[in-house]
Amino acid sequence: MADKARLIPRKMLSSDERVIFETRPSAWLYMKAASLALIIAVIALIGFAWAYIPDSPEIPYFSEALDGEYGEYIQWALLAVFVLMMLGFTIRWLRWSGTVYAATDERIITQRGIINKTYEDIPVTMISSVDLAQSIGKRALGYGTIVFSTQGQSGGRSAGLVWEAVPDPFAVRRRIQEVMDTRAKPKE
Numbered sequence: 263m264a265d266k267a268r269l270i271p272r273k274m275l276s277s278d279e280r281v282i283f284e285t286r287p288s289a290w291l292y293m294k295a296a297s298l299a300l301i302i303a304v305i306a307l308i309g310f311a312w313a314y315i316p317d318s319p320e321i322p323y324f325s326e327a328l329d330g331e332y333g334e335y336i337q338w339a340l341l342a343v344f345v346l347m348m349l350g351f352t353i354r355w356l357r358w359s360g361t362v363y364a365a366t367d368e369r370i371i372t373q374r375g376i377i378n379k380t381y382e383d384i385p386v387t388m389i390s391s392v393d394l395a396q397s398i399g400k401r402a403l404g405y406g407t408i409v410f411s412t413q414g415q416s417g418g419r420s421a422g423l424v425w426e427a428v429p430d431p432f433a434v435r436r437r438i439q440e441v442m443d444t445r446a447k448p449k450e
Contacts, residue, residue: 267364269373284364287361288428289358290427293358299351312324312328313328362374370383387445388422389422391411394408405429405430407426408431410422410424
């Protein structure tokens with residue numbers, strides 16, 4: 263159990279609230295497209311700089327295109343691709359690093375954002391069920407989706423919070439279930 267908040271600001275917690283669990287989503291969900299963007303960015307940067315590399319070997323068609331009438335335009339297009347791909351990578355990375363899931367002995371918290379932050383929380387006593395979904399691909403990569411359901415206005419269940427790409431979701435669900443059991447049973 264982690265008693266000290268590392269990812270959730272301490273000012274968000276009450277003075278006697280203990281952090282049971284906190285993590286970021288699995289990087290696989292957010293960083294698949296970002297990794298591809300990074301690879302494309304590196305290739306575009308190499309393509310842009312190819313004409314400036316001394317004694318660079320000739321690449322059929324590409325070297326001819328760079329030396330041709332529109333070579334400068336091709337270089338600027340490659341530079342633009344590099345900038346756009348790096349921007350896409352940065353946005354995905356910031357989105358991933360700005361998402362935090364936490365459970366305390368009193369509530370479940372989701373934090374999103376870097377500059378503009380959004381906090382959602384549900385008191386543990388309001389949670390009616392904790393559901394876990396994990397496809398075969400997610401199981402192979404070691405993450406899953408956890409859905410916290412609360413009692414709705416008319417007595418029916420409604421999804422309160424959804425945690426996507428939670429690493430080791432069975433252990434997380436077990437910890438949260440233990441907190442719910444402790445809160446439901448009064449101490450003797």
